[in-house]
Amino acid sequence: MDKYQTLIEKxxxxxxxxxxxxxxKTDALERLGVWLTDDMFADYVPQIDHLIASGQWDFLLDSFYQVIPFGTGGRxxxxxxxxxxxxxxxIQASAQGHSQxxxxxxxxSARSRGLVLAYDVRRFTDTGRYAPDRPNPVEDLDCRQLAEAAARVYAANGIKVFLFEGTRSTPELSFAIRHLNAVSGCMFSASHNLPTDNGKKVYDQYGGQLVPPHDQDLVDEVTGNVSAIxxxxxxxxREKGLLESIGSRVDAAYHAAVAGLQLSDARGVKLLYSPLHGTGLTSVYPVLKAMGFDIHLDPATANPSGAFEHVTFNIPNPEVIQSFDTALPNADAIGADVIMSTDPDADRIGIMVRHDGAWKFLNGNEIGIVLTEYAIDQYRKKGRLxxxxxxxxxxxxxxxxDTIAAENGIDCIGDLLVGFKYIGERMNRLEAEGRQDDxxxxxxxxxxFLMGNYARDKDAAGAAVWLAELASLLKADGRTLVDYLDRIYAxxxxxxxxxxxxxxxxxxxxGRIRKIMDHLRENEIRAVGDFAVSEKIDRWQGEPQPHLSRTDTSSRNVLILKLADLPGTRSIRITVRPSGTEPKFKIYIEVLGRPFDLSAIEGAKASLVDVQKRIERAFMADCYAILNVDFPERGFLLFWQLPLDDKLKYFEIEEQIAGLKHVADAGERKQQLDGLLAFLGANPVQKVDRAFDARYGTGMLAYLGLE
Known part of the structure; x- marks a missing residue:
């Protein structure tokens, strides 16, 4: 038995x-055999040997049982x-299939028009699973290296490559494809994921991500027709004219396009901007600065870095309120009115507003509501509505x-599947009809968020322009974005x-995500806790039938439970789906109320929030029951993005943690605590402290005398 066969048997x-x-297991073994024996993968064999020798079976199987799928945001x-x-x-196999x-x-025209490659700040440093004394093709692997690896493939296939000479944002890539009349583009990024991740998003000639069935055609080409790279x-x-560096000229055109979104010349707000170590330094910051806004960089997160070292939990996601932690004291220091942040590829934006002496976080829905009302107001004032x-x-x-649009006499296309690519595709239809100005x-x-016709993917820079304008207008009137939102609600x-x-x-x-979805899809659901279910909608049904492709089926893997209305509500719904880009089952709960007098806002909000919390507990308990998991009530106090197994593991060791108070030496106590919580990653105490406090009556560090 040769060495490779021995490894396969092990x-x-x-x-x-x-x-x-x-x-x-069968699929993993088949792919493992190819990687161990094909010369194409020779550089990877020493680390595969290590993974087998060290018995990392879960990790090894997960590395080989499938080829990374193409989801709502790419790979x-x-x-x-x-x-x-x-x-x-x-990455190179994907580039070869993409070339074909x-x-x-x-x-x-694919060869003559070419494609655009952009990349952000990521670099892989978490190599703990691999042997440090053996060659490792992924050690210190960064986005620039991935972009260059892909460029070598596109050029070899005769397709001209326009490569940005430095990090740039995803929306600038989308703009550049349209600006240069390229046939496609790729963004090397994992957006807001943890530093351990990376990836590649593929764009079409319009600057949007591929929609079914075209994405399936690409997947089939990559997974079924690549015989050699x-x-x-x-x-x-470069000598053959197949590689061209791009930069400042595209930047200037992109910045001008974003600045052209201006709806007001108000400039009175003071902004602190956090790029979360990412590419917003090339988009949001220079655009707002050039437009005359009083914008200041957050000193803690203004350095480009794939480690995201000054972001709580190392999660550079403006959807997560803790990502603002390091910016808050710096905003106070300069007397800022607003904090804006963007994820590493600067397509998503987050915002916090100083209101009544405290900082208030607006979530993505609230930002969308504000932008909708603001745009309609300004369009009407300018005679454009x-x-x-x-x-x-x-x-x-x-x-x-939808309600705001209807009550202002305009249309809202509001039922699209998850993924900004579907918004971009509808924009393409409007453009084809000559209605892009609508x-x-x-x-x-x-x-x-996206406004204007210069791109086909979301752009934090455009949203930043409108939000800064509106905040400036409101400041001049002694109000804030929170006041504006509350009036919309009333x-x-x-x-x-x-x-x-x-x-x-x-x-x-x-498998567990699939088990939850199958159960919910295949069984009648009459109630969620105390809430009656009035209708279940399966997005696998409806047109088009049959589904356009496997990627269409995947994107449409969405279930909606409409719950019976309560006094004071207009609609209540739960929407669930597997994420297309991350290993999670996503749950969206919406409770829509009725207009009210502004003086009654606190009560109106509190009653609907209470409904949501009751639905959340009941529905998630049902999901855990499907998995045969006994989930403690205090589990809802843990950081919501922790993996389920990590949440359960925390409860297994919680008493052991509390027992550390009997360790006499504080240094030893701290060392043992760090060891117990190491599986939680960055800022571990912060992820579990509320659950600990609920049981022991005080925070973990105070309880252990480690404050």
């Missing part, structure tokens, strides 16, 4: 110990060794936006939207 025996479907995931990881091979797809779709040296590509104007949003985004705003609950009705998730990692996690 892996087969190790996989046999895992409680996973046999199909996962992204953990950097590492194997087909289910981001590495030079998976482009040539089939566009013919000779062609590569070319970058110097040779007509019945042909349109707002476009996804179905899980606040339905109050478009006002595209909005999604996950802090994504006028149209309070809309309480809540997002949570059950994060289930690895191959086993995919």
């Amino acid at each position: 892996a087969k025996k190790g996989f046999g110990t895992l409680d996973l479907p046999d199909s996962f 992204r995931g953990l950097v590492g060794v194997g087909p289910n990881r981001i590495n030079p091979w998976t 797809y482009l040539i089939k779709a566009h013919g000779a 062609r590569t070319m040296n970058l110097d040779a590509a 007509t019945p042909n104007n349109v707002i476009i949003k996804t179905e899980v985004t606040a339905s109050l936006i 478009f006002i705003l595209g909005t999604e609950e996950s802090h994504g 006028k149209y009705g309070y809309c309480h939207n809540f997002l949570t998730e059950i994060r289930l990692l690895g191959a086993r996690g995919i």
